[in-house]
Each structure stands twice: as C-alpha cells, then as structure tokens.
Amino acid sequence: MTDMLSTGQQASIDRTRLIRAGLRKRHLSENIFKGLGLAAIILALGFVALLFVDIVRKGVPAFTQSNLHLAITYDPAILKIDPPPVRAAGQSDADFQAANLKWQRDLAMLNWNKVIEASLRAAAPAGLEIDAKALLSIAETDARHVVREMFVANPSLLGQTVEVELLASANAVNWIRGNIDRSLGDAQQQLSASARTLIDEFVANGTITNGFAWSIFTNVDSRSAPASAGLLGAFVGTLWMMLIVIVLAVPIGVASAIYLEEFAPKSRITDFIEVNINNLAAVPSIVFGLLGAAAFINYMHLPISAPIVGGLVLTLMTLPTIIIATRGALLGVSPALRQAALGMGASKTQMVFHHVLPVTFPSILTATILGVAHALGETAPLLLIGMKAFVAAVPATPLDQATALPVQIYLWQGNENRNFFEPRTAAAIMVLLLVMICLNGVAIYLRSRLEKRA
Amino acid sequence: MDMLAGKVKMTQQSVNTAMNPADALERPIRLTARDVTVHYGAKQALHGISIDIPDRAVTSFIGPSGCGKSTFLRCINRMNDTIEGARVGGTIKLDGEDIYDPSLDVVELRARIGMVFQKPNPFPKSIYENVAYGPKIHGLARSKTDMDEIVVSSLRKAGLFEEVKDRLNEPGTGLSGGQQQRLCIARAIAVGPEVILMDEPCSALDPIATAIIEELIDELRENYTIVIVTHSMQQAARVSQRTAFFHLGNLIEEGVTEDIFTNPVNKQTQDYIMGRIG
Numbered sequence: 001m002t003d004m005l006s007t008g009q010q011a012s013i014d015r016t017r018l019i020r021a022g023l024r025k026r027h028l029s030e031n032i033f034k035g036l037g038l039a040a041i042i043l044a045l046g047f048v049a050l051l052f053v054d055i056v057r058k059g060v061p062a063f064t065q066s067n068l069h070l071a072i073t074y075d076p077a078i079l080k081i082d083p084p085p086v087r088a089a090g091q092s093d094a095d096f097q098a099a100n101l102k103w104q105r106d107l108a109m110l111n112w113n114k115v116i117e118a119s120l121r122a123a124a125p126a127g128l129e130i131d132a133k134a135l136l137s138i139a140e141t142d143a144r145h146v147v148r149e150m151f152v153a154n155p156s157l158l159g160q161t162v163e164v165e166l167l168a169s170a171n172a173v174n175w176i177r178g179n180i181d182r183s184l185g186d187a188q189q190q191l192s193a194s195a196r197t198l199i200d201e202f203v204a205n206g207t208i209t210n211g212f213a214w215s216i217f218t219n220v221d222s223r224s225a226p227a228s229a230g231l232l233g234a235f236v237g238t239l240w241m242m243l244i245v246i247v248l249a250v251p252i253g254v255a256s257a258i259y260l261e262e263f264a265p266k267s268r269i270t271d272f273i274e275v276n277i278n279n280l281a282a283v284p285s286i287v288f289g290l291l292g293a294a295a296f297i298n299y300m301h302l303p304i305s306a307p308i309v310g311g312l313v314l315t316l317m318t319l320p321t322i323i324i325a326t327r328g329a330l331l332g333v334s335p336a337l338r339q340a341a342l343g344m345g346a347s348k349t350q351m352v353f354h355h356v357l358p359v360t361f362p363s364i365l366t367a368t369i370l371g372v373a374h375a376l377g378e379t380a381p382l383l384l385i386g387m388k389a390f391v392a393a394v395p396a397t398p399l400d401q402a403t404a405l406p407v408q409i410y411l412w413q414g415n416e417n418r419n420f421f422e423p424r425t426a427a428a429i430m431v432l433l434l435v436m437i438c439l440n441g442v443a444i445y446l447r448s449r450l451e452k453r454a
Numbered sequence: 455m456d457m458l459a460g461k462v463k464m465t466q467q468s469v470n471t472a473m474n475p476a477d478a479l480e481r482p483i484r485l486t487a488r489d490v491t492v493h494y495g496a497k498q499a500l501h502g503i504s505i506d507i508p509d510r511a512v513t514s515f516i517g518p519s520g521c522g523k524s525t526f527l528r529c530i531n532r533m534n535d536t537i538e539g540a541r542v543g544g545t546i547k548l549d550g551e552d553i554y555d556p557s558l559d560v561v562e563l564r565a566r567i568g569m570v571f572q573k574p575n576p577f578p579k580s581i582y583e584n585v586a587y588g589p590k591i592h593g594l595a596r597s598k599t600d601m602d603e604i605v606v607s608s609l610r611k612a613g614l615f616e617e618v619k620d621r622l623n624e625p626g627t628g629l630s631g632g633q634q635q636r637l638c639i640a641r642a643i644a645v646g647p648e649v650i651l652m653d654e655p656c657s658a659l660d661p662i663a664t665a666i667i668e669e670l671i672d673e674l675r676e677n678y679t680i681v682i683v684t685h686s687m688q689q690a691a692r693v694s695q696r697t698a699f700f701h702l703g704n705l706i707e708e709g710v711t712e713d714i715f716t717n718p719v720n721k722q723t724q725d726y727i728m729g730r731i732g
Contacts, residue, residue: 266538334575336571336573336575337575337577337578338536339533339536339569339571339575340571340575340576340577340638341577342533342536342564343531343533343564343568343569343571343642344564344568344587344588344591344641344642344645345561345562345563345564345565345588345591345592345645346561346587346591347561347591350591354587354591355577358578359578
C-alpha cells in the first residue's frame with residue numbers, strides 16, 4: 001500500500017519535473033515572439049513617423065508666401081484708355097455688352113508690366129542700376145492681371161496711386177528662402193545679380209513680407225505664375241469624384257452585397273460571381289484606368305479629363321471593396337436575430353431591412369468611408385483618363401475638365417522648378433492627408449456613435 | 455430564499471392541478487403529422503414521425519440530444535425552410551390544412567404558429583418595439599392606441615408588464631435572461647397565434663426564471679396550443695399534459711404525460727426515463 005503511494009508520488013514528481021523542463025523553453029519562445037512583434041511595431045511606427053516628419057518639415061514653408069507691397073500708380077501716360085462705356089439711352093443690351101467687351105479688350109492690350117515696373121523702380125533705393133527685365137522678375141507674372149482686374153473693377157483709379165499686395169515670384173522666393181544655393185555664380189542663378197540685390201533690400205526694408213499662403217487654398221494650378229499655384233481646382237475635382245463614388249458605389253455595392261448574401265440562390269453562378277468580385281478587389285488600379293479610357297471615353301464618348309469619368313472609374317474600383325465588406329458584415333449577424341425575425345412571420349426582405357441592416361449599418365458605413373477614402377488617394381487610373389492634364393480652372397460641373405488632389409501632387413512633383421515646387425508638393429500631400437484623416441475620423445466617430453446606440 | 459421556495463412550491467401546485475390527463479385527451483386535435491421525414495443533405499434526421507397534437511394543451515417532446523425533437527418542432531412552422539439543404543417529407547396539417555401546401559404563404563403560417571427559441575433573442579430594439587413588431591408587420595393594429603393595447607396586454611399575458619412598465623422604451627436586450635425570454639413570449643403572443651412552439655425555452659435560464667416561465671406556460675395553455683421541446687424530464691412532467699419521446703430520429707412513444715412517466719410501454723422510453731440513455 002505505502003509502496004503504491006510512493007510510486008504514485010514519484011510519478012507525480014517526475015511529471016512536474018518534465019513540465020518544468022519544458023516550461024523554460026515555452027517561455028523563451030513566447031518572449032522571442034513577443035519581442036519580434038514589438039520590434040515590428042516599433043519599426044513600422046518609426047517609418048510612419050519618418051514619413052510624416054519629412055513631409056511636414058518640407059511642406060510647412062510652402063504655407064507661407066512672400067508678399068510684395070507696392071504703391072501702384074495708374075499712370076495715364078502709360079494707360080492710354082478711354083473711360084469705360086456708359087450705357088446710352090436707347091442702346092440695346094447687346095450693343096452695350098459689345099462696347100464693354102471692346103473696352104476690356106483694349107485694356108488688356110495696355111502695357112501693365114510698365115506700371116508694375118515703374119512702381120518697383122520707385123520702391124528701389126535710388127542709384128541702383130537695374131533693367132526692366134530684372135525688375136519684373138521680382139514680381140510674379142500674374143501681377144499684371146491683379147493690377148488690371150483692380151482697374152476693371154474701379155476705373156476711377158486712373159491717375160491715382162494705391163497700395164497693392166502682390167506675390168513675389170517663385171524665383172524670388174527661392175532666393176529669399178535659400179532654396180537655391182546663394183553662393184552659386186551668376187551664370188547658374190535664375191535671377192540677375194541686380195535683382196538679387198534688390199530682393200535682399202526689399203526684405204530688409206519690409207517691402208517683401210511673409211504671410212500665410214491663402215493662395216494654396218483659393219487659387220487654381222498655374223504654370224506661368226508658380227507662386228500663385230493653388231489646389232482649389234484639384235480639390236473641387238476630388239470633391240466631384242467623391243460625390244460620384246458615394247452616390248454610385250455605396251447603393252450599388254450595398255444592394256449587390258445584400259442580394260448575394262441574403263437572396264441569391266447558392267449555385268455555381270453565384271459562386272463564380274463571388275470569386276470574380278474577390279478577384280476584382282485585387283486588380284491593379286491602373287487596369288481600371290485602362291478600362292475607363294476604353295469604355296467611358298472611347299465607347300461612351302464621355303469627356304476626357306472629367307471628374308465624371310474619374311468618378312465612374314473609382315466607383316468600379318471601390319465596388320468590390322464595399323461588396324466584400326458588406327457581405328462580411330451581413331455574415332457576422334447572429335443567426336438568432338434572423339430566426340427571431342423569421343419566427344415572427346417577417347418576410348425575408350423585412351428581416352433584412354428591419355433587423356439585419358440596422359445591426360450591420362455601423363460596419364457597412366465604416367467600410368464604405370474607408371473604401372471612398374482609398375479611392376480618393378488613387379492616382380494611377382486617373383492618369384489614364386486624362387486627368388493629369390494641366391487644368392487652370394475650378395470645375396463647375398462633373399463634366400468640366402479637372403484634376404484631382406493626388407494627381408496635382410504628381411504634377412507638382414514633376415514640375416521643372418524643383419526648388420519652388422518641392423515644398424509645395426509636400427504641402428499638397430499634407431492637404432490630401434488631412435482630407436484622408438478627416439474622412440477616417442468621421443468613420444471612427446460614426447462607428448462608435450452608432451454602435452453605442454445599437 | 456423564502457420567496458424562491460414559495461414560488462417553486464406554487465408552481466408545482468398549479469402543475470399538479472393542471473395535470474388532468476383525461477382533460478387533455480378530450481380536446482380536439484389541432485395539429486396532425488403523418489410520416490414526417492427530414493433530410494439534411496444526405497443525412498436523414500427524422501424517420502417518419504406521426505403524431506396528433508391536441509388543442510389548448512401542452513405537448514412536450516423529450517429525448518436525448520440529437521434525437522430530432524427540435525428538428526420536428528421546426529417542421530411545424532417551417533423554420534427548416536431557412537436551413538440550406540434541408541428537405542421535409544410527409545404531411546403536417548394545421549386544422550386539416552396542409553402547411554407544406556405550395557399555395558400556403560409561410561409568412562401567414564408563422565403568424566399562426568409562433569415560436570420561442572432556446573436562447574432568448576429579443577430584437578436589439580426597445581421593449582415596446584419588440585412586442586409591437588409582429589402586429590406592425592402583419593398590420594394588426596389600426597391605430598397607436600390599438601398598438602399600445604396589444605403591447606400592454608401581451609406583456610401582461612407574459613407576466614412581464616409590471617416589471618417593465620416604466621421602461622418600455624429601453625432596449626429589450628438590457629433585461630435579464632428570464633425577462634428576455636418572457637419578452638420573446640410576449641412578442642410571440644402579440645400576433646395572436648393559435649400554436650406556440652417553444653424550443654427548450656428554459657435551457658439558458660436559472661432555476662427561478664425557469665419556474666416563472668413554467669408557471670407562465672401553464673397559464674398560456676388556456677388559450678394556446680403549446681408544443682415544448684425540453685431536455686429536462688422534470689420540466690416535461692411539470693408543464694405538459696402529453697409527452698412524446700424521440701430517439702435517433704424516431705418517435706418511440708407518445709401519450710398522456712403521466713402514463714409516459716409512470717408506465718412507459720416501450721423499453722427505450724423506460725431506459726431514458728430511468729436515466730439509462732442520456
């Protein structure tokens with residue numbers, strides 16, 4: 001009896017020893033795995049942080065612009081123009097319009113650069129030798145339009161002198177900020193020596209000041225006047241596409257998912273459709289661009305470079321994502337809820353719309369917003385449908401030519417004036433990221449709110 | 455504790471008075487099943503079940519797990535239709551009308567034959583909406599006052615009204631398990647069904663909640679034909695007038711509850727009741 005007991009005890013001691021021997025190894029492998037996971041996360045976060053820091057560091061300067069404060073004199077000696085037409089009694093509408101247009105045309109023919117040159121020369125210190133070309137290279141080329149528009153709006157300015165805030169040219173900005181190596185020789189500088197001296201003088205005496213670059217948000221892209229180039233056109237183009245994607249992809253995607261998941265008979269055809277939808281989600285986006293060019297532009301003759309085509313292509317791209325996410329959400333609904341509804345005598349449609357959809361709404365919404373956000377960041381398909389064209393206008397309708405935020409980034413990244421556009425590209429990236437963060441924030445907020453309610 | 459003891463005692467008492475086998479036998483037959491078979495794909499789950507279920511009495515289905523009692527219950531309101539690959543054979547008639555007739559609308563059938571499930575499954579909506587849902591989809595309430603009346607009387611019949619009358623707009627999922635199950639019963643009653651099917655309605659509940667539900671079932675028997683699946687023989691003995699014993703997809707024996715428990719004819723029934731098949 002005691003022998004039996006001691007054997008039992010011995011066996012239990014042996015077992016414990018065996019378990020203990022293995023334990024060290026088990027803990028070790030667990031710690032190694034945990035350590036690897038932690039290292040992976042630190043590495044990933046490090047890269048993300050690096051990316052953000054780099055973009056912000058490069059982009060922040062682009063949010064300030066160099067303003068040139070000039071006293072512009074609307075000198076009648078340079079601006080030889082009749083007073084604007086006044087509508088005479090009995091003059092028809094068309095006649096008056098024609099007269100007005102002629103006046104504006106005449107106005108455009110005047111040498112506005114001369115006006116700007118004169119005011120720059122007046123601002124320059126006495127005795128500085130500088131030619132007209134060098135003087136004008138300080139102000140951005142859109143200055144003459146700004147000054148002219150002021151005159152069109154108020155023709156009584158003729159003969160008067162007014163304080164005007166103009167943009168310094170991109171080359172001037174490069175020089176001021178040191179984007180270009182200031183020690184380079186004359187031959188390698190964009191600006192002449194006299195212009196550079198004058199710019200330094202202007203900065204010193206406050207003729208050129210720094211201000212917040214509203215132009216980024218209020219202007220459209222510009223190639224002739226890079227300092228005034230802005231994101232408005234691209235932003236509105238992106239908004240149009242986003243609208244089209246939401247209006248088309250969300251209802252079509254959710255409805256197809258509901259049909260496939262809840263109503264479609266399980267057959268070889270539905271299996272085939274399912275496999276294809278899953279594959280579509282993995283198709284490279286540039287292929288969707290080719291499809292868009294072939295189907296929407298070549299075959300359906302929709303306008304090239306238009307947000308409508310971009311929106312349609314992005315819709316096609318987003319559909320599989322939304323369908324897969326919605327089906328996943330529907331699949332996750334507990335069978336108990338379905339049975340409860342069916343057991344009450346609800347029809348299948350009533351079961352889906354009264355019970356299943358409300359429960360899955362938060363996840364469908366989140367998936368949709370993330371899908372739309374993903375589509376907005378897409379560039380490749382847009383290049384193929386002509387949205388990388390230079391468009392200097394805000395698209396008033398989805399049928400107008402436009403570009404999009406990511407494409408604008410691509411365009412600026414490729415601009416020849418690297419010194420000036422590198423910060424501006426980073427700034428555009430910051431704006432795009434901000435839009436994305438906002439969309440994702442909305443998704444997170446809605447999700448937590450709706451889930452709390454449910 | 456005293457309260458609990460009182461409740462259980464009371465339940466037993468009321469069950470004892472209700473156990474009047476002759477009474478149950480005299481009732482007209484409401485549901486008749488003949489040679490009902492069910493296949494799940496290639497697997498046969500039920501082998502020709504034939505049974506008559508009397509009006510306004512409680513009939514319980516007992517038997518070990520996987521014996522087909524729940525499967526048969528789900529045939530009665532055609533919930534098996536919703537299962538992929540399930541095929542039902544034979545006939546089931548409600549008041550002489552074949553419920554598997556293609557011309558019969560399953561939605562109408564389920565309004566006439568309500569169901570309470572094993573796990574309480576209230577809708578994730580308010581208590582009021584839970585009860586009002588059935589009348590709403592079937593168009594049973596003519597006005598808001600009508601609906602309020604239906605909701606209150608259903609909750610009363612389910613013995614839940616006093617507990618929830620101040621929070622009808624709170625979610626039904628916030629109630630305790632037993633309350634949730636009574637809410638599900640109220641929800642089923644609200645449509646005014648003729649038959650109520652209960653699939654192990656107490657298996658997820660504690661003893662107190664179980665006692666309350668059993669008492670409720672006994673009260674409901676006056677107005678409804680009730681079929682209950684249970685794995686508890688004590689429960690079958692307490693609440694039902696007739697009992698059917700299922701084993702391996704066959705109906706082994708069926709009769710007045712008292713006879714089944716005290717004087718089973720079949721050896722298998724005897725073994726199960728004595729605890730020899732589990």
